[in-house]
Amino acid sequence: MKKKLVYIVISVTLCLVIGFLASFATQSSVNDWYLTLNKPSFNPPNWIFAPVWTALYILMGIAAGWVWGKGFHHKYVKTGLYHFGFQLLLNALWSIVFFGLKSPFYALWVIIALLIMLILTIKWFKVVSKLAAILLTPYLLWVCFATLLNYKIWELN
Numbered sequence: 001m002k003k004k005l006v007y008i009v010i011s012v013t014l015c016l017v018i019g020f021l022a023s024f025a026t027q028s029s030v031n032d033w034y035l036t037l038n039k040p041s042f043n044p045p046n047w048i049f050a051p052v053w054t055a056l057y058i059l060m061g062i063a064a065g066w067v068w069g070k071g072f073h074h075k076y077v078k079t080g081l082y083h084f085g086f087q088l089l090l091n092a093l094w095s096i097v098f099f100g101l102k103s104p105f106y107a108l109w110v111i112i113a114l115l116i117m118l119i120l121t122i123k124w125f126k127v128v129s130k131l132a133a134i135l136l137t138p139y140l141l142w143v144c145f146a147t148l149l150n151y152k153i154w155e156l157n
Contacts, residue, residue, distance in 0.1 A: 004069030011068060012061030015088065019057045022092040023050075025100035033102050038156035043149060056139045060088070063135035067128045080124035080132075087117035104154035111147050118143055 030046065064084050070077050090113055098107035118140055126133035 004066065007068040008062055008065030011063075011065035012058055015057040015061040015064070016054070018088055018092050019053055022095035025096045027099075029099045029102055034099065037104075037153055040149065040152040040156065043153075052142065056142055059135045060084075060139055063125060063132040066132045066135070067125055070128050074128070076124060076127045080121060080128055083117060083121040083124055087114055087121050090114040090117055098150065104150060104157060108147075108150050108154050111143065111150050115140075115143050115147055 064081065067077055067080050067084075072078060072081070090110060094107055094110045094114060097103055097110050101107075118136070122133045122136050122140060125136060
């Protein structure tokens with residue numbers, strides 16, 4: 001159990017660091033370029049994103065650490081964690097493309113790839129641990145919402 005806790009702490013830390021680094025791209029334009037965009041009526045206030053993403057990164061890290069704790073030597077654990085790592089990189093890439101490059105269109109393609117990779121991650125995590133798959137469910141719902149929001153922002157602009 002102690003080993004699993006170490007894996008969870010490492011995974012949560014990794015997710016939070018990736019989120020923190022991606023936030024640099026977000027901060028570069030959230031208070032200027034992003035404010036000029038037409039947004040749909042269901043666009044949440046800017047202050048909500050940081051706490052939501054922090055909670056999601058923590059849940060993601062717990063899920064990944066839980067799966068990792070089942071033993072990296074298992075084929076399904078490795079497969080799930082590889083998918084997890086790839087979706088985490090797509091997550092960071094989305095911020096860079098949307099906010100850093102100021103491209104809602106290309107960001108939409110990135111978030112669609114992220115959504116697909118996240119669904120595959122949940123599928124593989126479920127093989128290893130139903131709890132880990134459940135822990136990713138809020139993240140999946142948020143990415144679905146973010147995909148719709150990204151699409152509407154692209155459409156309106």
